[in-house]
Amino acid sequence: MSHGQSNANQDSAAPHFKRVLTLKDLVIYGIAFMTPIAPAYIYGFAAQSTGGMLPLAYLIAMVAMMFSAYSYGRMAAAFPVSGSTYTYTQRAIHPHLGFFAGWAMFMDYVLVPLIVFMVGASYANALIPSIPYWVWVFIIAGVITVVNILGIAVAAKTNQILVLFMGIVVVIFVIFCMKAIMGEGGASAVVSITPFFNSEKFVMTAIISGAAMACFSFLGFDSITTLSEESVNPQNDIWKAAILSCLIGGIIFIVQAYVAQLVWPDVNNFSSADTALFDIANVAGGAVLVTLYTVAIIVSTFTAGLTGQASASRLMFSMGRDEVLPKKFFTHLHPKYKTPIYNILLMGSISIAGALFLSIDFVAELMSFGGLTGFMFVNLSVIVYYYFRKKEKKFVRYLVIPGLGFLICFYLFINLSPLTLKVGFIWLAIGVVYALITTKGFKKLPPSLIDS
Template structure:
């Protein structure tokens, strides 16, 4: 008797340790050097204090992501959670702000490639390296080449080695001389006070982008409803502690007058500190690893955002040509070119401005996830079916409210110019909603940011099958 062949399924092989390591790997520790000089300048050398504040804020937000994953144990995002909690319009605007975030992520990688390569080849202008990186990523995107992705594990391994050597050299430099070193001073507020530390922590939000990526492994986890929420918290805590360690070690060994450095020296501060600690050879190794990693990140980031634009064009939220695929390679050429044209602004924007914009989008999304927890668990659609317990109020009311308050505090600490650009972007998003819905007369179409999103009916069925207010997972 023959049996029908079952469709292939993802293997549930990942436990808590594997899921946590995935999240930590996604938040590569070398990210510290992306904004190393910028945040040190903003905080007057108190980068560890800024990271400490950022970690505290991110842990509350990570707890909110974990709560939403328990409610919707499928691949999701801030867009999905907001849409299911507050409706299509709020979900679209959250996704729209996230799109701004996605558009700037490839750009910052192109900029960093130019900045760091220029330190090794000063005769070649920064913009030349930036433009070449942009064009190469566009070419690979159109051709559908994903070779760089296969190098990710090697890049990660070398990055970890780099960080270990960096910390060892930093401690040797800090404690090897006759000058007394204050272990606590980098964690103080300094002359700028808590306001300067908050501004620095707001920029550092981009260091934590991707901790929620653990949620995409729901179908490959052995116990997704239990282990994925825990892995989100643990990866955020582990990654944050590593960020603090690297920032602290660097601060002990290298403490220049940040306010006196030029813009170029600030942007390439990672190279400067490497040169001080390990000399030219170590610096060259750092630049090589960083540039290769930035190129891979830029390419995967551009691939992701071009697919988002493609999906939005296909769904009618943006012009239809964005949904056009190339006949030969089957890739969204128009969307890819659009992202590259947007990224050309990297030739005249500053690294600081781009970092602020990425953090603007990230913090906006984090704020909405915190609110989504309160809406979903304490004030669900259709009314409550169970009485509110003290545990539920603390876990799904107080904790996300603190996370929301901290996120908004950091959000408002960004530069005024960032808010102006963000407000314009939101206004454009609202205009798109008005056009697509015929003046808000029709429902807002859904934007699908992943192929694994469930339907509303599936989500409702999950909610009925797994009521979470009494869940002890």
């Protein structure tokens, strides 16, 4: 048997995913991860911190995230394989640096399903108090884990249904808000510049702070790139999906924040900043709209949980395939469904434990560390790979845009809380120790790169 035939047989025998995801599936996947009703989680505090100009903060955040979305798209076109941040940094800059990028991003992917389990269980318990919080955690975790094991196609169809439902709720919310606005001041009251610029309350530092907070509503578009090996046309669809999901999600967030601000102009007078949109929903549509919005938030935990768990399991698969994590465990695929079942079960177990024993505030603070670290690495990867290694001297495309993406993320990163930075760097230090041991002092390369 020839060497080429041997390699071909090895490749065909290697674990591989089914290519079933279209551009529409990928866009919906990204929006599902971000969740259409993401403003519900931060609206009260963010509206107060921006002086009632959260729509402007969301607009700035959307533009800022588009730079990083572009960079993810360019790297996905160059390396259409599973692994996302880890793979791009590994191939474009350095294999060991790729491990740390993946290690940092792994924190974010682990925490996303964990926190949505917590939020979903909390709201479900509030809606049906007779069922304890811990029972809701197991119900939500069980459903999400089973759907992900059944396959990405099943998860994609489930996401389509759930995202459609949330989209309908958002539309209903906006319509009720517009009716309430017109009821107070007529049709002309729907058009106002105040949510974007109020000269009496405008403070640039406050707007930038609000934009930094709003950026975290966009965490999720990057998860699309972990599905490159399950995409029908990864070279063309991944980058389009990353940018489209970021753009569509941003518009959805801006519209909700805009009408909410007009319904409730006094952002310092909520019954609770944590549930500010419920106050607004009650004014706009009464108990029916409040209940519908509560259900939509619970549904959002399933969409974000499905996508978060799927992305983390694919990232672990890629790191296992490169033997930076134990290969036998992390690359095992279910014989029928072709999903990384051990990774999915591990993710489900970690999320259940975290949801039962950690606080939402603590988990929320850590999410940003991994996400922003990953964004910085990917922006740098575009510059190193295209502008310097391939010498494609397209100044704006391969230097200015990713450079701005890096600087924006770095600015947000250095303004994280001291606790977040401390815990985040401890996590990275653990990764350093692990890498030192497995690579024999950074002397051993991943097998996938030895012959490249």
